[in-house]
Amino acid sequence: MPKHQSFQKSYIYTALWLAILGGFSLGAHIAMPMGFGWNLPPFYHIWVQTHGHLQLLGWTGLFIIGVSLYFMPRFVKVPLPYQFLTKWILILITTGLIIKTGALFTIPYLEVGTIQSFLTYLVRVSAGLEWIGVFLYVFLLVTLFKRKPRNYEGLKSVQPFFVLMATGFLLYASLHIVQYFIYDAAGRMPWSSMTTDIFFMLVLFPVAFAFSVRTFPLFIQIPPFRVSFFWFGIAYGLSAVTCITGAFHDLPLQLDALAKILISCIILILIYHLKLIPKMILSPRLFMIRYYGEKYLNDRIDSGAFTRARPGYYDFGQYGRFELLIFSAYIWLAIFAGLEILRSVSQITALSIPFGHDPVRHVFLLGFITLLIFGMAQRMLPGFLKKKGLWSRRIVGWTFILGNLAVLGRVLPMLIPQRWVAGVPEVHQWLMYWFGMSGSFAILALILLLVNLWRTFRG
Ligand code: HEM
DSSP: OOOOOOOOOOHHHHHHHHHIIIIIIHHHHHHHHHHHHHOSSSHHHHHHHHHHHIIIIIIIIHHHHHHHHHHHHHTTTHHHHHHHHHHHHHHHOOOHHHHHHHHHHHHGSOOOSHHHHHHHHHHHHHHHHHHHHHHHHHHHHHHHHSOOOOTTTTGGGGGGHHHHHHHHHHHHHHHHHHHHHSSSSTSSOOTHHHHHHHIIIIHHHHOOOOOOHHHHHHHOOOOOOOOOOOOHHHHHHHHHHHHHHHHHHHHOOHHHHHHHHHHHHEEEEEETTTHHHHHHSSSSHHHHHHHHHHHHHHHHHHHHHHSSOOOSSSSSTOOOSSSHHHHHHHHHHHHHHHHHHHHHHHSSSOOOOOOOHHHHHHHIIIIIIHHHHHHHHHHHHHHHOOSSSSSSSSHHHHHHHHHHHHHHHHHHHHHHHHHTTTTOOHHHHHHHHHHHHHHHHHHHHHHHHHHHHHHHHHH
């Protein structure tokens, strides 16, 4: 009888190292000169697009793959097939990312010639390695779902979200490789923005939401969901596909804007269903009475469970205040949805807004996804490795503070209208310094997270 595979912590270590030494360092290296008024690095476009790709596939991608390869088989109650492939997926994607980054940063410095052609070839091969890694991952997921018991209903509510995630991974990796065959590797890849949108619409939000639905009732004690998210998933998927089609074909602007507004509204409705806002503002007692009923609360008080555990949670505090990271992640997600609605309305009306796509995208990628990873990693991963708690609870608080400082610094200076600070140039100057330091705050948070997980896994 095949057994479940143990948790592959190498995915988490690799994602963290790629983030610290790769994606976030590149981001910090671009943001610093912008914030402090220094010269931008040469071949700026290579820095930007390599930063984006490393963050998406290396940081968030490897984290998601590592966690899902452990979580999904247990969720559908079938051991993962072809378990030997898990290590190959990690090797292929990581090797691809490292070789491609090295080659892309060397090519612009070379004269046209044999070495340059060789490196261009290497870029394509490494994008191919990434593609094979992603393909094998999707293959494993599809095989796993095919083997799930026929009468298994647990997946149905969130199935569309997982289908979107698998499709998004494959589409992202495929378009990423194809563009290196069509365009000059030394130039700005024209599909970068589109592939980023594909990754965050089809992969990141669906998987983050599906995991939240499955884990929050246990982690932050919210009642199990009575609604099915199936039709929300379908509506979200159709709207996302409409937006993505708009990137390939000229769609009427109104249709694109409407699809984005619909996506944002679905996100807000889903946040409402997660009951995070009442969880944040109501006392544990009131929350329990409202959503579980007074009898349940009294039973828990009688059995001693309510006072033994941390009020409002099932844990005893051994994971620190991880919920702060989850709450702030979802607050950033709500802000993202609000900003996207404003941006879309401005596309079809005379409304003028003072910010572009970039800060809004980072509200989602840094504010929502990265803080959610910080929170989930510190709450969930010790259990995956049968550890009773975290090595340091204090670090959880520091990752919350530094993570939010990084998000605020990264997005506030770009979101605040210039005219608000025009009269006080010092405020603008300090905001820009904060922007310049945002990458360093994030790197510090990541190093603390790495130490905390490493000491926890070893302990
Ligand atoms: C504090 C941390 C971060 C800093 C300082 C930072 C900085 C930057 C900067 C300066 C740009 C270029 C903006 C422009 O040219 O308009 C950029 C683009 C981008 N960033 Fe970040 N970033 C951070 C975190 C993240 C995270 C966590 C992700 C993803 C998970 C991410 C994904 C991207 C993407 C996809 C792009 C666009 C790439 C492209 O256009 O090809 N960033 N970032």
